[in-house]
Amino acid sequence: MSALLTFSLRAYSAMLLLYPRELRRDFGSEILDVFREDLDHATSYRGFAGILSVWACALREFIRIALPAYAEDRRVAVPSILFAFNEAILTIPQKLIFTHRLSFQFILATALWPSLLAALTALVVVILGQQCPLFPLRLGPDSCSKSAI
Amino acid sequence: MNEPLAPAAFLILLALASGEKHGYAIMSEARALSSGSLQMGPATLYTTIRRLLDSGWIEEVSGPEGADVRRRYYALTGRGNSALHFELDRMRSIVEKANALKLPSPELQS
Numbered sequence: 111m112s113a114l115l116t117f118s119l120r121a122y123s124a125m126l127l128l129y130p131r132e133l134r135r136d137f138g139s140e141i142l143d144v145f146r147e148d149l150d151h152a153t154s155y156r157g158f159a160g161i162l163s164v165w166a167c168a169l170r171e172f173i174r175i176a177l178p179a180y181a182e183d184r185r186v187a188v189p190s191i192l193f194a195f196n197e198a199i200l201t202i203p204q205k206l207i208f209t210h211r212l213s214f215q216f217i218l219a220t221a222l223w224p225s226l227l228a229a230l231t232a233l234v235v236v237i238l239g240q241q242c243p244l245f246p247l248r249l250g251p252d253s254c255s256k257s258a259i
Numbered sequence: 260m261n262e263p264l265a266p267a268a269f270l271i272l273l274a275l276a277s278g279e280k281h282g283y284a285i286m287s288e289a290r291a292l293s294s295g296s297l298q299m300g301p302a303t304l305y306t307t308i309r310r311l312l313d314s315g316w317i318e319e320v321s322g323p324e325g326a327d328v329r330r331r332y333y334a335l336t337g338r339g340n341s342a343l344h345f346e347l348d349r350m351r352s353i354v355e356k357a358n359a360l361k362l363p364s365p366e367l368q369s
Contacts, residue, residue: 144301
């Protein structure tokens with residue numbers, strides 16, 4: 111069990127690298143300490159099931175905090191959107207035309223529009239992400255009615 | 260000031276109402292106060308703590324005598340206390356209005 115706990119701590123500290131830089135800078139060691147205490151407590155009371163529940167919570171937080179933070183980060187979001195546009199407009203249609211000799215109309219219907227739609231969706235998500243802070247203190251119009259877990 | 264508090268922020272303020280606490284104690288208390296319905300982990304805890312610190316609703320304080328020096332302790336400020344009481348009054352008012360409606364119990368409806 112102790113090997114599993116050690117592995118869990120190492121995995122969580124690696125996962126922490128993907129959280130927003132400011133959060134890690136201000137509270138990184140504390141977050142890790144609280145995770146360790148939570149893991150110790152859950153293991154002593156519930157054993158392996160306790161470890162699983164702590165990890166389920168950690169993964170849920172990762173999806174809700176770390177991933178949306180990337181969408182808010184222009185350094186990540188802008189290159190991602192440009193890459194998606196580039197793939198949608200240039201690379202994918204060219205490959206399909208020259209490799210598979212498909213007609214442009216067919217590509218437009220099957221590949222181009224879904225890719226463009228995905229890129230536009232990403233753009234909207236980023237714009238909304240800039241306006242809606244993560245974990246607002248208050249719910250309501252100011253916070254885009256986002257609930258904090 | 261009229262929008263309800265987010266659940267995590269409300270429970271952290273409520274956990275600190277009984278006195279200064281360190282991170283893990285706040286998380287445990289918040290989970291207990293929500294009867295386990297709030298799945299608060301370390302990242303949610305400190306993301307919310309940071310916002311509460313920025314808003315001046317909680318502050319970092321020196322821990323009690325003999326406390327682990329690595330731990331950071333947090334306490335409710337006057338503004339945080341006001342926000343908590345405002346929220347509690349809002350909730351109380353809703354419950355009073357709901358009680359006045361004399362809603363049938365769920366057992367009777369099924």
